[in-house]
Structure formats: structure tokens, C-alpha cells
Amino acid sequence: MTAFRVAPAASLALAALLAAGCTSFYEIGIETPIQPKLDVSSFQRVLVVGFIGGGSGEVDANMETVRLLRSQLRSRSQLNVIEAEVAPLADIVKQRQAEKAAAEPTAQPAGEPGESKMISEQELQEYEQIFADVAYWKKIGEEYQSPLIVTGTVYFAPITRSGIVELTSGESVDAFGRRQVGTVRRWMDRKGYALVPKLVFIDGRTGTTLYSESVREEILYDQSQNTPALSAYFELMDRYLPSFLNALSSQRIRGTRVLIK
């Protein structure tokens, strides 16, 4: 929004500057266009196939992430979103490893398929080998008419952190009738959640990885606050979504700058 706005508080200083023959300035809204990270012009369809979820069992990271990304893509991208069953990728990897272990007795299986063992952040890396399986993804691509495939890992787990936190200590009114808000700094233990989505974009025509990105988001709450895990998950995903969407479509960052005369 183009605007000529000078804060009233600054008007006195501005008037002084103008009186002194100073150059004036204009605050203006700009929208910086950010090009998409990926060229998806050759795709008409996108398949969010599934994720390998790790960490807390409080949230089904695979199901929730698929549901959320599909709905975001439906409303905010040009691609047709394929509605398909969510692939249990973790079980597929476990099954493969079990087969491999049976063939080679020295190989370590990651666990039984369907077993609800929590996968740690480090263990997730062992599962990532599936993303490099070109033949597997090409086969899925053929099944769904060569879409852009979105997959990856999603680690979501509770965390605790200790540190100095600034808190408001209540309001008071001073002798001039002005409202004052006091702050105190206190050492606190806080709990929260960490979310580490690693998204992999695969070309369904060739089965090769086009692009992948990983971020870490954390949120902390007061110990006394009882925030449901699912609510924290959505709060954290909300921070990550602009970056995800920018992989497929251009985004605009709104801001203000000052034009000078």
C-alpha cells in the first residue's frame, strides 16, 4: 500500500528539518517479490505422498503434515493436488531393512513394520536413504502421471529450556497519569516443542530429487501453561509454511522503505 505517512510524534522534528531547508522523506509500502525456489512450470500435478515422522507420538506428524500441506497447496498454488492415500514411508523403510537384515545377518534392522517405536532425530537420517531411491519414486510417478512429489521427514518433539525471561510485572499510573508497565527478568524453566521438517521435492518423471530443504523451529511456553501438542505443531508449521510455499510459487514480502527528496 503506497502511503505518505509521517508519525505525529515525528512531526516536530520533521517541521524543524523542513524549516531548516532539509530534504523531506516519504515512508512508502513496498512488496518485494521473491522468485520460487523451484521451476514447477513443467508440472500440472503435485502429490504430497507422505513423510517419515519422528519424535513425539503426541502428534501423527505424517498424517498432519500431509493434510496441512495439501490444503495449503490447494488454496495457494496453481498445481492440482492429488488426493491419494498417505504412504507409510517409515514402515516401508523398516520393511526394506528387515528384508535386508534377513539376507545379510550383519545388517541392523530399524524396527518391525508397524512397530510404534519413537524415531529419534538422529535415527531419522537412516530413513532418508529412501529419498535417493530413484526407481521407487519413478514408479510412484508413473502411477500418478508424473507429478511433482513432495515428501521428507518431520521431527516433532517436546523440549525444555532454561534461561532468563522478561516478564511484565503489572501496570501502574504515575503522577502525571501516564500508564506504566513494569518488567522483571527472571530465570525460568520452560517447556515447548521443536519441529524439524525436511522437505524433499522429487521429479515424478525421473524419480530424482529436485530440491530439499530443512529448517528447525522451536516454541517455548511457561511451565504452568498447558498447550496441546497439536496446537504447538500448527503454530510451528505456520512459521514454516511461507518457506514451503515459496519453493513452488513466488511470494511477496511486505515492508516499508523511506524515499528521500
Place this chain on the structure above:
Amino acid sequence: MRKRVLSACLTAAIALGAPGAGTLTARAAGAGIGADQDARSVAKAQVEFGIEVARKKLWREAVYRFEKAAETDPTYAPAWNNLAIAYEQQGNFNDANKAYMKAVELEPNNMLIRQNYDLFKEIYDRLSRRTGR
């Protein structure tokens, strides 16, 4: 926002007293440098028009005007600052970076320019990391 504009205003006043700004003011005042004064006047007129069209979201025209101003008087920092903003709005990040750097070089103590550049740098650095530029 109000605080930012106030601080920018005050720092601009300080910047006027800075050596760079002083030099420009002295130059604009003439002291026998008629050609410089003319160039500055022409550049200022282009900048003023550029601002008008930028406020109407006519950014292409604004780019043209600010380019003209910077070309006419390459020592006029506002022209480079405004040109950088117009480039940024158009997604021309490399040119925006160069123009901001030129503006900062000409008026290193101008906090308005610094503030614009800092905000731009946040985006530019992130994009540079992504593309390995």
C-alpha cells in the same frame, strides 16, 4: 513504526551536520560551481517526480526517473537510495544492492539510507544464501 520514523527524523538532522551532507549542501549552495548546482537541481526535480509516481505505484516510471537523477548527479545520495528501493520493489536485487551501497558510500551517516539498506539486506542475504550467489 512511530518510534522508527522519529528516530530516523532525528538522525537525519544529525546527518545534515555530517561531513558528507555538509559537502553536498555547500556544493548545492553554489560557491562558483554552477554546473554542479544545475545538475543537482535537475536531479532533484527527477527525484521529486519519481517519488510522486512511486506513491502512485508506477514503479517502472519511478525507476526511470531515479535512474535519470543518479545519472545526472551521481553524487546525489537520495537518487541512489530511491533507485535502490524501486529496484527492490521490482525484484531486481543485485542492482538494488549496488544502488544502496552507492547511497551509503555517499552519505554514510544518513540513518534513513542505513535503515533502508539494513531492511533490504535481511532479504538479500537470505536469498544469496539460498542461491549461493
